[in-house]
Amino acid sequence: MTTERNIRLTVNGKAYESLVPVRMTLVDFLRGELDLTGTHVGCEHGVCGACTILVDGSATRSCLMLAVQADGANLMTVEGLADGPELHPLQRAFQRNHALQCGFCTPGLLMTAYEFLRDTSNPTEEQVREGISGNICRCTGYAPIVQAILDVSQEAG
């Protein structure tokens, strides 16, 4: 039985090698094995967006991937955004706009916004709202999150 496999992958620029059970989801691997607990586990069936990370540059639900599937992949999690003590512009904009309250959805929203802004220059508010529609926040009512993302696009723009 192939119930365990050895995988090698890069997370936030750092190489890892690990023996993982084949049925372990990628998010459980990041949190439980690599101790990268910034990525949050919400619904575990792809609906809430809390576990969104970048897999080879594409925003992906890490609860809907097996850790073994990430063998050879290059991942980026919320821990990879800041440069040492220097927050990423997205994180600064979230802070400035009070775009988080409990913070549970924040890692997924940041990673979603990261890909969204990379692919969409000077987005409209409507585009931002559609871009983050796959991420659920139960605190903010979304308005400050939308504003934070618009802020960053204008800084960059």
Add this chain to the structure above:
Amino acid sequence: MKPARFDYYSPSSRDEALELLGQYGDDAKILAGGQSLMPMMNMRLVRPKVVIDINRIAGLSHITPRRDGGLAVGAMTRQRELERSALVLETAPLLSLAIPYIGHFQIRNRGTVGGSLAHSDPAAEIPAVCLTLDTEFELASSGGERTVKAEDFFLNHLTTALEPVELLTEIRIPQTVGNWRWGFQEVCRRDGDFALVGAATMLHLDDKGICLEARITTFGAGGTPMRMDAAEEYLSGSSVNADDRSEAARLVSDALDPISDIHASAKYRQDVGGVMVRRALEQALLAQALPFNEGEDAA
């Protein structure tokens, strides 16, 4: 661990995958994009003994023009690639129009065209589009290949013509020659949710705007997407004016026999199914090929 125990294979070739399928058949599940299978495994609604992950097989992901002017799409092509493809927009604009309705962009980054078809959710967009475009599917097993038309592929709720030993490898969308127009409409409670009901249409018009052929598909209103024969026949030869569109919508509502569930009543799906068809027809009359901007997000 969320999923129940399974044995995992990640074949690197199509033949290897087909051999495994031949060996395990019903005990195995194919893991493509995982955007439907993984939630079901996480909730243990599905407990396959064997998972065959086809993500590492080269040659299953492509968008290729065919010699006859149609389009071939590999089963592992990500939905996001279709969404961004200028070739799809030129050759099968109905597909380009429908793709952004699938889940959210994070889902489309991973979800595949073949996965959506093999899973065959009655409310899914790609099956409805394939039925409207008279698409053919290539199904492979270790014994060989066969081609199945979309009209013969969708059998019932989450049930297709795929045998347990077969793998969907490619879809072939025929070229639509002449003045074709297209429309796609669906209604759901929130952006990205499963459609409560929806409609896709293709209209072939002559120079005077008379309809030579009408194709109308509803989805989310039965176990599979369905072609609406009575409305298609009615519109053929008409100018698809406002009265014709209303009559087509009425014929569609009459033909539908949907179920009630917690999301919507049968009556709602029946009535709104007609409305979706009417709107898709209106949209089709306005539809024209648009230039594709490479750098812009089609969503």
